[in-house]
Amino acid sequence: MHQPPIPHLAVADPELAGLVEAEATRQFSSIRLIASENYVSTAVLEASGSVLTNKYSEGYVGRRYYEGQQVIDPIETLAVDRAKALFGVEHANVQPYSGSPANLAVYLAFAEPGDTVMGLSLPMGGHLTHGWSVSATGTWFRSVRYGVRADTGRIDLDEVRDLALAERPRIIFCGGTAIPRTIDFPGFAAIAREVGAVLVADIAHIAGLIAGGAHPSPVGHAPVISTTTHKTLRGPRGAMLLSDAEHATAIDKAVFPGLQGGPHNHTTAAIAVALREAAAPAFRDYAHAVVANARALAEALVERGFDLVTGGTDNHLILIDLTSRDIGGKPAARALDQAGIELNYNAVPFDQRRPFDPSGIRLGTAAITTRGLGVGHMPVLAGWIDDVVKAAVVGDTATITRVREQVTELTAAFPMPGFA
Structure with missing residues (x-):
């Protein structure tokens, strides 16, 4: 359930409370790779x-x-x-x-x-x-x-x-x-x-x-x-x-x-x-872990044949050009979302496709690092991304379902601020 609890909202507006709880559950059960998103602490939520x-x-x-x-x-x-x-x-x-x-x-x-x-x-x-x-x-x-x-x-x-x-x-x-x-x-x-x-x-x-x-x-x-x-x-x-x-x-x-x-x-x-x-010392560890995870994920994606803009990353963000994969960024992002891997479609430099249907996907490691995932998990994520993108090209829904189940199993082991 949402943390902190929302009992008053549940009484005053049960329909909206149900949506809030649904979003908390969705965030908990997904691998959130949107580069502009993160999880705030419960203290931030309370404020x-x-x-x-x-x-x-x-x-x-x-x-x-x-x-x-x-x-x-x-x-x-x-x-x-x-x-x-x-x-x-x-x-x-x-x-x-x-x-x-x-x-x-x-x-x-x-x-x-x-x-x-x-x-x-x-x-x-x-x-x-x-x-x-x-x-x-x-x-x-x-x-x-x-x-x-x-x-x-x-x-x-x-x-x-x-x-x-x-x-x-x-x-x-x-x-x-x-x-x-x-x-x-x-x-x-x-x-x-x-x-x-x-x-x-x-x-x-x-x-x-x-x-x-x-x-x-x-x-x-x-x-x-x-x-x-x-x-x-x-x-x-x-x-x-x-x-x-x-x-x-x-x-x-x-x-x-x-x-x-x-x-x-x-x-x-x-x-x-x-x-x-x-300002706390632990945040320095977190920031460096974000970069380490991004680099490890970038390397694992390259090993699986993905084309990365600039060839890699120095920060939290990875930009993938899917042109060689025969799929646009939007259908790839939607298939990944169905599999519980959340990111966004994105234009890449010199993109030949339309802005609303671009060639790339953008992902980042800030949120998953907050959850506690580490460098050792990045090859697994890269494998799931690879499997789902390939499945989306041929309409292989069974693979997408299988990855969704594996994602749910993995995220269940990592606490999420804002959900208990």
Whole structure:
């Protein structure tokens, strides 16, 4: 059952309570490989579901537009101080509702509509809010996009520099949603300095790895850092903007009153809990285990003939090109989901298929590492992925059913935060 228990919800709305319990059971019985997901601790769940959701708190600590902030101000101060200490930054804003609004606040703080901005192209692993055409950031700003090399799948900083010199962007984003390799923050910083741009490091996917010392930090290179608080950081669905002192005031004004009203205080409290957990020595072990699992899984997938973008991974994320397997990413992902292996279909660099029916699948190891799976389990997972993808090509439902049973048996042996 869901942990903490939900007896009051079960009485007030049994239909919804049943769905919550069903989701808890589904998460427990599945191998969750979606790179942007994780399991939060029970403490984070309790903070998220507390009476703090009742309180409205427009403004910042000591400068609110509502009375009754005697408790809320210390909670937000805790979250801010813990973020600053964990990442070693001069300033932290913990109020953004999620990653996309956090990035929108960056534009509001440092650019004017029509200014040139620069980010990694979405099909190459970037994010919608880094200037892609269907996003407001690609509508309100003049967006130029860098890509990756066709032969390696990696970002070529010489090409990035040439593009930046030619286009002179006001903002440069580094980071994205499907980058399996280490981000060269010093290299991007040198380019940004040369063209007079504000470098923004979007570390939403790798924030927990940075906090745990398993990925280099952008601090000291990027004056502005955007991140979500879930994914590898193992917090609630929220976001933060981190910066040096010079850029702090502009960021705060952009978040409030520029884009948002009152912060979600229950989320702020849950962020504070997650940051405290991430500062513990055990979290460093966790972050390094996430990377070790990803590398082991990548190696096992390569051994089974899968084509990995960039040939492997340096972090938690693996991007597989299924072109040689005669199946698209969407049918492969759906077959894997039926087998209890949850991931997402994803475009790969230079994809010839449509965005809603791309050639790849994306997976990550943050959630399974939280459950306690280790390097020794990764060849087994790779074998199941291989079996199901092959089965999906020929319509072999028996194999998918067999893998589903094996997945259920494996996950039953590993506790899940939020389920008892």
